[in-house]
Amino acid sequence: xxxxxxxxxxxxxxxxxxxxxxxxxxxxxxxxxxxxxxxxxxxxxxxxxxxxxxxxxxxxxxxxxxxxxxxxxxxxxxxxxxxxxxxxxxxxxxxxxxxxxxxxxxxxxxxxxxxxxxxxxxxxxxxxxxxxxxxxxxxxxxxxxxxxxxxxxxxxxxxxxxxxxxxxxxxxxxxxxxxxxxxxx
Amino acid sequence: xxxxxxxxxxxxxxxxxxxxxxxxxxxxxxxxxxxxxxxxxxxxxxxxxxxxxxxxxxxxxxxxxxxxxxxxxxxxxxxxxxxxxxxxxxxxxxxxxxxxxxxxxxxxxxxxxxxxxxxxxxxxxxxxxxxxxxxxxxxxxxxxxxxxxxxxxxxxxxxxxxxxxxxxxxxxxxxxxxxxxxxxxxxxxxxxxxxxxxxxxxxxxxxxxxxxxxxxxxxxxxxxxxxxxxxxxxxxxxxxxxxxxxxxxxxxxxxxxxxxxxxxxxxxxxxxxxxxxxxxxxxxxxxxxxxxxxxxxxxxxxxxxxxxxxxxxxxxxxxxxxxxxxxxxxxxxxxxxxxxxxxxxxxxxxxxxxxxxxxxxxxxxxxxxxxxxxxxxxxxxxxxxxxxxxxxxxxxxxxxxxxxxxxxx
Ligand code: SF4
Numbered sequence: 001x002x003x004x005x006x007x008x009x010x011x012x013x014x015x016x017x018x019x020x021x022x023x024x025x026x027x028x029x030x031x032x033x034x035x036x037x038x039x040x041x042x043x044x045x046x047x048x049x050x051x052x053x054x055x056x057x058x059x060x061x062x063x064x065x066x067x068x069x070x071x072x073x074x075x076x077x078x079x080x081x082x083x084x085x086x087x088x089x090x091x092x093x094x095x096x097x098x099x100x101x102x103x104x105x106x107x108x109x110x111x112x113x114x115x116x117x118x119x120x121x122x123x124x125x126x127x128x129x130x131x132x133x134x135x136x137x138x139x140x141x142x143x144x145x146x147x148x149x150x151x152x153x154x155x156x157x158x159x160x161x162x163x164x165x166x167x168x169x170x171x172x173x174x175x176x177x178x179x180x181x182x183x184x185x
Numbered sequence: 186x187x188x189x190x191x192x193x194x195x196x197x198x199x200x201x202x203x204x205x206x207x208x209x210x211x212x213x214x215x216x217x218x219x220x221x222x223x224x225x226x227x228x229x230x231x232x233x234x235x236x237x238x239x240x241x242x243x244x245x246x247x248x249x250x251x252x253x254x255x256x257x258x259x260x261x262x263x264x265x266x267x268x269x270x271x272x273x274x275x276x277x278x279x280x281x282x283x284x285x286x287x288x289x290x291x292x293x294x295x296x297x298x299x300x301x302x303x304x305x306x307x308x309x310x311x312x313x314x315x316x317x318x319x320x321x322x323x324x325x326x327x328x329x330x331x332x333x334x335x336x337x338x339x340x341x342x343x344x345x346x347x348x349x350x351x352x353x354x355x356x357x358x359x360x361x362x363x364x365x366x367x368x369x370x371x372x373x374x375x376x377x378x379x380x381x382x383x384x385x386x387x388x389x390x391x392x393x394x395x396x397x398x399x400x401x402x403x404x405x406x407x408x409x410x411x412x413x414x415x416x417x418x419x420x421x422x423x424x425x426x427x428x429x430x431x432x433x434x435x436x437x438x439x440x441x442x443x444x445x446x447x448x449x450x451x452x453x454x455x456x457x458x459x460x461x462x463x464x465x466x467x468x469x470x471x472x473x474x475x476x477x478x479x480x481x482x483x484x485x486x487x488x489x490x491x492x493x494x495x496x497x498x499x500x501x502x503x504x505x506x507x508x509x510x511x512x513x514x515x516x517x518x519x520x521x522x523x524x525x526x527x528x529x530x531x532x533x534x535x536x537x538x539x540x541x542x543x544x545x546x547x548x549x550x551x552x553x554x555x556x557x558x559x560x561x562x563x564x565x566x567x568x569x570x571x572x573x574x575x576x577x578x579x580x581x582x583x584x585x586x587x588x589x590x591x592x593x594x
Pocket of ligand 1: 544
């Protein structure tokens with residue numbers, strides 16, 4: 001992924017009010033995640049299956065640091081769950097958006113239910129725009145049904161005299177940990 | 186209910202804020218005109234042969250295991266919803282924010298059939314608590330002041346007095362989040378659908394549509410027949426234009442694409458039922474008002490309209506389609522005695538057409554609507570009506586008090 005596309009993505013992501021940090025490799029990203037979670041004083045996290053997250057050694061690292069990952073099982077969902085952890089199938093530079101397609105172990109719910117959402121994103125998944133991602137998708141996953149959630153910033157409602165209230169249903173905070181992975185240019 | 190001065194001030198502020206946000210957002214779009222043209226073309230392309238496009242959509246949807254149903258009118262649509270819910274064995278459901286659901290009066294039908302239907306959108310929920318009709322396609326309680334919302338919540342839930350909008354929003358959020366996490370069945374108005382792939386799109390900024398789609402086991406989708414586009418790329422243009430004109434942002438916070446039921450191990454509904462709703466849209470086209478069906482319900486024409494600013498959504502007939510576009514389509518959608526007065530709620534400012542991203546010639550269509558209605562009215566009454574109207578329209582100091590006084594009657 002070229003640097004210009006990454007810069008465009010970050011600029012547009014910031015415009016939605018998203019926060020971010022960028023690292024050179026997955027190991028640094030793993031340390032950054034542990035630090036971020038500690039700062040937030042959260043130990044219970046609604047998460048994708050750890051094998052579906054794009055950072056190696058995450059299960060052990062989180063476990064050793066005392067963090068507990070919960071699968072988004074409806075029986076344990078409660079309105080007070082504070083932290084959600086996912087990756088994304090794609091990031092769209094032109095709009096600063098994330099695209100998530102649900103699959104086993106990769107639920108939408110950690111990106112929708114908790115107050116805070118963290119995304120681990122390899123730079124190789126950044127596309128110029130929706131059309132380029134869709135084209136790639138059609139080539140690499142032909143015939144797969146379309147079930148996509150495009151997220152652009154935190155959840156916001158302005159129903160009461162146009163006052164912006166963040167975190168109405170989805171997260172009020174969206175944090176991105178971006179890192180270069182092996183397949184990046 | 187007719188707005189008092191404080192409410193008119195709120196409507197005025199809503200108009201100023203939304204117009205400023207919209208103008209700023211469109212100004213940042215490179216080649217804004219080309220984007221609008223893409224959206225207009227996308228819509229015109231399917232309207233040119235709607236029956237064939239709907240047939241293709243139906244075929245695509247069925248091939249993805251979607252149960253497709255057809256509703257000629259509102260009664261039909263409600264009957265199909267209730268029947269589907271009975272077949273699913275459910276007596277309660279959550280609904281999203283969508284003018285089509287208000288158009289068919291699904292809440293009333295559900296109540297009459299002992300089905301508990303809860304609106305998940307905070308604006309709709311507040312409107313229901315305050316016993317108000319949604320007044321705007323995007324901001325259902327945009328006309329209500331913080332004081333009015335606070336008074337409603339104090340009365341209904343005995344909350345302590347607060348005029349802090351964040352506290353009020355959090356108060357509403359709690360029961361809605363609890364209801365969301367328990368959801369089993371959802372009734373969802375669909376924003377757009379793509380004919381080629383049979384993909385349904387729902388948009389929002391607060392996440393209620395996205396969460397409902399992820400959590401509900403069964404969804405009943407309602408789609409008004411004109412809200413279709415040929416391809417996903419056409420849909421992208423409509424989504425962007427909607428977000429820019431409705432919310433003044435380049436994209437909604439959440440865009441959900443749904444095509445088929447989900448297998449047990451992944452998020453999404455296990456069954457999808459689609460109700461395609463005509464409800465006089467074919468008549469609208471047959472009577473020469475087809476260009477009104479370009480409307481994407483962004484609400485931009487409402488907040489620039491001087492009449493809307495004075496009377497709010499509550500001043501229009503019992504139709505979810507208020508504002509300038511409501512003046513065109515409500516007389517065709519509603520019983521004529523209810524819808525007709527809407528065609529005269531226009532001061533000829535022309536602001537609506539300038540604001541409309543779909544380039545709908547709203548003033549021309551309003552005049553055409555009046556001409557159509559005049560043909561059905563006795564000529565003498567018509568003459569008197571027009572002579573009063575002509576004299577008033579050039580005198581705003583008389584025009585607005587006249588409208589308010591007459592609506593109060
Ligand atoms: S008529 Fe135009 S401006 Fe008014 S709601 Fe429809 S698309 Fe928006």
